Amino acid sequence: MIVVVRDFPDFIGSEEKIRAITNILTCCGEGKHVLWMPSGKAAELIESGIFSNYPLRVLYHIKEQSRLTKVLIEKFQLYLEIDFSNPNAFSYVDNGKMVVGYKKVMDTGSLQSCKFLVENLSDSDFYKLGASSVLYREKLSSQYCIQFRCENGGGNTTFSVFERLTSAQELVLCILDSDKNHPLGSLGDTASRFNHIDRGYGPGYQLEVLTCTEAENLVPFSVAREVITNTKPECLDSFGRVTPEFREYADHKVGLRQEMALELDERHGDEYWGRLIASNPPRNGEICPSLGDRFLTHSIDYMKLLSIGKLCESIDSTLDAKLLRISNCVASWGLGLKNPIR
Incomplete structure (x- = not known):
C-alpha cells in the first residue's frame, strides 16, 4: 500500500513521533509498503541529525524518488496517510484516502504488509496473479511487487476472522464470493453474514463482494480455454460458446443447463436467463459445462507457468x-517494493 507522510509538526523532542517515523521508514524500506513524502520533508528529517543507519538510508532513497513515487498516488485507488496532528486517528475519509494517527504506527507490528482475507487461500493466489499483471501493464513490475499476509476464513468463519482483524485495527482487504446464481438471487451463507457491514471502504478495511x-x-x-483443453477437453466446444454475460452467474464447477436457468428466472420473477438464451x-x-472442483486450482497453476508478460496478454x-477491476483493487492494497532498501 502507498503510505503518505505530508508533514510531522513538532517532531523534534517528541519521542513518540520520532519512534513512529523510524518505524514507518523501516517498514517501508523493507518493502512492506511504498512511502511517499515531499522531498523537502525528507530533507528536513535528514538534516535534523536524529536519524542514522538504516532509517537514514531509507530517507535518502525517499528523497531521491519523491517525484516518481508521487505518480503512484494517481495511478492507484488507495493510500494510507499518517496524521501527525491527530495521534489516534483511524478512519476512511474519501477518494481512496485512509488516515491513521501516528500513535497507531509506533510499533513494528502495526505496519506489516496488509492482511488479505478470502474464503480459500487459492482465491488469494488467483487475485495476486491478477494484481501482478496490473503492475506489468503499468510498467511498474521491475520496481514493485504484490505483498500480503493472507488469511482464509474457511466459509462461514470468514466473518469471525474479519471481526478479529478489524477489531485489532489491522489493515484488511476482504474479497468474498457472492455465490449468487441469478442477479436477483440471495447472497451465499458467507457473504450474507456481512450484510450489516458497509461495502467498499471503511476504517482500515475494504470489503468487496463479487458481482459474479x-x-x-x-x-x-484465454486461460480457461487452455486449462479446459488440458484437463477437460470434452468441454472445450461447449465453453467456446460461453459469453461474458453467460459466465457471470453460471456455476463453473457443476455447470448450468437451460432448464435450470429458466427455473431460476421463474423463482425470482425475472427473465435474466431467458433474455440471454433468446439472444444466444x-x-x-x-449454458456452461461442468468444469469440476479443481478448475480454479488448475487455472492458477497454468497462470503461474506464464511469464508476467504472457499473463498480462492473456x-x-x-x-x-x-x-481487471478486482486486480486493480488488490494491487492498491498489496503494493510493495520489489527490492528492499539495503
Missing part, C-alpha cells in the same frame, strides 16, 4: 473487465 458468482467466473477466457441459444441446452480488457 465466485472467483472461477473471473478466470480469463445454447447448443444442446448447455487478460482481455473487454472480456475480463471484472477481473
Whole structure:
C-alpha cells in the first residue's frame, strides 16, 4: 500500500513521533509498503541529525524518488496517510484516502504488509496473479511487487476472522464470493453474514463482494480455454460458446443447463436467463459445462507457468473487465517494493 507522510509538526523532542517515523521508514524500506513524502520533508528529517543507519538510508532513497513515487498516488485507488496532528486517528475519509494517527504506527507490528482475507487461500493466489499483471501493464513490475499476509476464513468463519482483524485495527482487504446464481438471487451463507457491514471502504478495511458468482467466473477466457483443453477437453466446444454475460452467474464447477436457468428466472420473477438464451441459444441446452472442483486450482497453476508478460496478454480488457477491476483493487492494497532498501 502507498503510505503518505505530508508533514510531522513538532517532531523534534517528541519521542513518540520520532519512534513512529523510524518505524514507518523501516517498514517501508523493507518493502512492506511504498512511502511517499515531499522531498523537502525528507530533507528536513535528514538534516535534523536524529536519524542514522538504516532509517537514514531509507530517507535518502525517499528523497531521491519523491517525484516518481508521487505518480503512484494517481495511478492507484488507495493510500494510507499518517496524521501527525491527530495521534489516534483511524478512519476512511474519501477518494481512496485512509488516515491513521501516528500513535497507531509506533510499533513494528502495526505496519506489516496488509492482511488479505478470502474464503480459500487459492482465491488469494488467483487475485495476486491478477494484481501482478496490473503492475506489468503499468510498467511498474521491475520496481514493485504484490505483498500480503493472507488469511482464509474457511466459509462461514470468514466473518469471525474479519471481526478479529478489524477489531485489532489491522489493515484488511476482504474479497468474498457472492455465490449468487441469478442477479436477483440471495447472497451465499458467507457473504450474507456481512450484510450489516458497509461495502467498499471503511476504517482500515475494504470489503468487496463479487458481482459474479465466485472467483472461477473471473478466470480469463484465454486461460480457461487452455486449462479446459488440458484437463477437460470434452468441454472445450461447449465453453467456446460461453459469453461474458453467460459466465457471470453460471456455476463453473457443476455447470448450468437451460432448464435450470429458466427455473431460476421463474423463482425470482425475472427473465435474466431467458433474455440471454433468446439472444444466444445454447447448443444442446448447455449454458456452461461442468468444469469440476479443481478448475480454479488448475487455472492458477497454468497462470503461474506464464511469464508476467504472457499473463498480462492473456487478460482481455473487454472480456475480463471484472477481473481487471478486482486486480486493480488488490494491487492498491498489496503494493510493495520489489527490492528492499539495503
